[in-house]
Amino acid sequence: MPRVRFAPSPTGYLHIGSARTFIFNWLFARHHGGTMILRIDDTDVERNTQASLDSIFDGLRWLDLGWDEFYRQSDRLDLHEQAAQTIFAQGIAYRDFTPMSAEAEEKSYGDGPWLYFPEMREMPRAESDRRAAAGEPFVLRFRVPREARASVEFHDLVYGEQIKATADIEDFALLRSNGLPTYHMASCADDADLKISHIIRGQDHLTNTFKHVLIFEALGSEPPKFAHLPLLIAPDGSKLSKRKHGPAVSVTTYRDGGFLPHSYVNFLCLLGWSPKNDREVLTRQELVDLFTLEGVNRSNAMVNFAEDNPFDSKAVWLNAQHIRNLPVEDLARQLVPFAQTAGFPADEARMLQIAPLIRERIETLRDVATTADFFFAAELPPYDAAELIPQKGDLAMAAAVLQKAHSLLRSAEFTHDGLDAALRAGATELKVKTGQMFQPIRVAVCGRKVAPPLFETLAVLGRETCLRRIERALVMLAAMPQAMPPVGKLS
RNA sequence: GGCGCUAUCGUCUAACGGUUAGGACGGAGCCCUCUCAAGGCUUAAAUACGGGUUCGAUUCCCGUUAGCGCUACCA
Numbered sequence: 001m002p003r004v005r006f007a008p009s010p011t012g013y014l015h016i017g018s019a020r021t022f023i024f025n026w027l028f029a030r031h032h033g034g035t036m037i038l039r040i041d042d043t044d045v046e047r048n049t050q051a052s053l054d055s056i057f058d059g060l061r062w063l064d065l066g067w068d069e070f071y072r073q074s075d076r077l078d079l080h081e082q083a084a085q086t087i088f089a090q091g092i093a094y095r096d097f098t099p100m101s102a103e104a105e106e107k108s109y110g111d112g113p114w115l116y117f118p119e120m121r122e123m124p125r126a127e128s129d130r131r132a133a134a135g136e137p138f139v140l141r142f143r144v145p146r147e148a149r150a151s152v153e154f155h156d157l158v159y160g161e162q163i164k165a166t167a168d169i170e171d172f173a174l175l176r177s178n179g180l181p182t183y184h185m186a187s188c189a190d191d192a193d194l195k196i197s198h199i200i201r202g203q204d205h206l207t208n209t210f211k212h213v214l215i216f217e218a219l220g221s222e223p224p225k226f227a228h229l230p231l232l233i234a235p236d237g238s239k240l241s242k243r244k245h246g247p248a249v250s251v252t253t254y255r256d257g258g259f260l261p262h263s264y265v266n267f268l269c270l271l272g273w274s275p276k277n278d279r280e281v282l283t284r285q286e287l288v289d290l291f292t293l294e295g296v297n298r299s300n301a302m303v304n305f306a307e308d309n310p311f312d313s314k315a316v317w318l319n320a321q322h323i324r325n326l327p328v329e330d331l332a333r334q335l336v337p338f339a340q341t342a343g344f345p346a347d348e349a350r351m352l353q354i355a356p357l358i359r360e361r362i363e364t365l366r367d368v369a370t371t372a373d374f375f376f377a378a379e380l381p382p383y384d385a386a387e388l389i390p391q392k393g394d395l396a397m398a399a400a401v402l403q404k405a406h407s408l409l410r411s412a413e414f415t416h417d418g419l420d421a422a423l424r425a426g427a428t429e430l431k432v433k434t435g436q437m438f439q440p441i442r443v444a445v446c447g448r449k450v451a452p453p454l455f456e457t458l459a460v461l462g463r464e465t466c467l468r469r470i471e472r473a474l475v476m477l478a479a480m481p482q483a484m485p486p487v488g489k490l491s
Numbered sequence: 492g493g494c495g496c497u498a499u500c501g502u503c504u505a506a507c508g509g510u511u512a513g514g515a516c517g518g519a520g521c522c523c524u525c526u527c528a529a530g531g532c533u534u535a536a537a538u539a540c541g542g543g544u545u546c547g548a549u550u551c552c553c554g555u556u557a558g559c560g561c562u563a564c565c566a
Contacts, residue, residue: 009566044565100564112493113562139564159496168494168562176564183566207495207561230497230559237558267503270515274504278514297497297504300559304502304516314503314516324529360529371527423525438525450527 002034014059059251083189248310258366342369444473
């Protein structure tokens with residue numbers, strides 16, 4: 001059974017790319033009945049923040065996928081230290097006493113890579129031991145075996161055969177001068193200890209992997225299988241960054257924007273992976289069944305957000321699709337908190353009546369605030385009385401329609417069919433088109449022309465509210481300047 | 492600079508040498524219709540460039556270009 005891990009470092013907010021890496025790992029684990037491990041890679045004590053850790057948990061919990069095992073690297077420093085000693089003891093690592101300040105200047109990146117400081121790499125063990133014993137600070141570097149072998153290679157499950165000349169791999173650090181392990185050391189020691197079978201991570205680690213293979217070998221443990229994922233990039237082609245691209249890269253932006261966790265997962269899956277059968281709207285189980293590393297692409301995928309809109313239009317569309325696929329009860333329940341945030345006195349029972357009327361008119365849960373406002377308002381916010389006048393009609397027609405509607409609604413049965421029959425009969429009686437009959441009523445009752453279908457809306461609103469709002473509309477009409485000639489259309 | 496990865500409509504992608512280069516989002520238009528949606532239909536839109544290999548290249552190879560990544564005592 002495969003064991004995979006997602007290993008974020010708490011140095012920033014959980015962003016969209018990390019979320020996707022988590023999801024792909026999770027999907028791989030579930031597809032194969034394996035184990036999903038969450039490991040916090042927090043060896044960089046200076047840069048870790050609690051806020052960042054909270055953000056990671058917030059985001060992951062919202063995704064609602066879960067994990068099976070949890071670890072923190074800061075709890076496992078002894079293991080890392082021990083692993084470094086194992087490597088050092090074999091002579092595959094050496095102490096580098098170059099002061100941190102001098103290092104930058106001495107490494108020359110002019111032509112070719114910096115590989116190592118010869119006097120450090122070649123330093124006799126006795127001298128190294130003596131200086132260490134004297135308390136001189138040092139970093140422990142991996143002694144890349146350039147003489148013994150020409151290259152390091154591994155097979156990537158996404159990118160295929162990978163090979164790199166040892167002459168192009170520098171003597172990277174294992175332990176810092178403060179004794180703490182570097183990412184490479186801690187990560188590999190933990191992956192070996194936790195028996196990780198597949199490392200699925202961003203392509204930015206592809207070239208690091210050669211170093212990791214060397215570490216696994218030095219540790220005497222079989223390297224896991226590797227699968228690197230294409231990166232997610234911003235619309236300008238640059239890599240996603242919180243600083244440059246703002247909220248568009250943060251998972252919580254989608255959560256707060258009214259996305260269903262699963263539709264976000266669905267969206268992210270489609271970035272860099274495809275089931276190859278043209279299907280896009282997929283349930284969680286379908287995703288689990290369909291997911292394979294063979295389906296992962298090799299080129300970077302762009303998250304198509306804009307400056308004025310953090311949401312990729314495909315993500316929005318997928319969200320709308322999933323909203324429509326949700327049982328109304330679920331939808332109603334999830335809508336309630338968003339309605340309450342908007343200041344509406346919403347409860348589940350009331351929302352259950354409204355949800356069917358708006359489910360095809362909202363793209364995000366947050367849209368409930370603008371789409372369903374008039375269901376909750378005690379009194380409609382002010383609107384332009386001119387809106388009450390129907391197409392090809394005038395003030396008199398509007399008044400007649402509303403008078404008629406008022407009298408009909410006093411006795412009509414408040415159901416779709418009852419209202420349908422009554423109001424259509426009213427239109428016939430007044431000799432106006434149904435559209436001319438319905439629009440003034442809709443505006444009177446909703447405060448605007450754009451709204452859900454009329455009969456259902458009236459039924460949910462209830463007789464009292466409808467009558468009251470129509471009465472108010474009539475008053476507004478009466479207050480309109482009668483003498484004003486109809487504003488003719490210019491053409 | 493060095494090393495590496497990548498390259499199909501604006502975007503996400505399909506086509507494991509032979510297709511009128513397919514689907515989706517977004518755009519445009521039409522239909523349906525009590526408004527708005529939803530839904531249905533139609534439409535514009537792509538193989539980065541140059542060489543090979545081959546009867547035949549989106550597909551395989553080389554080069555160019557471009558983008559990205561790594562080149563930290565960050566991860």
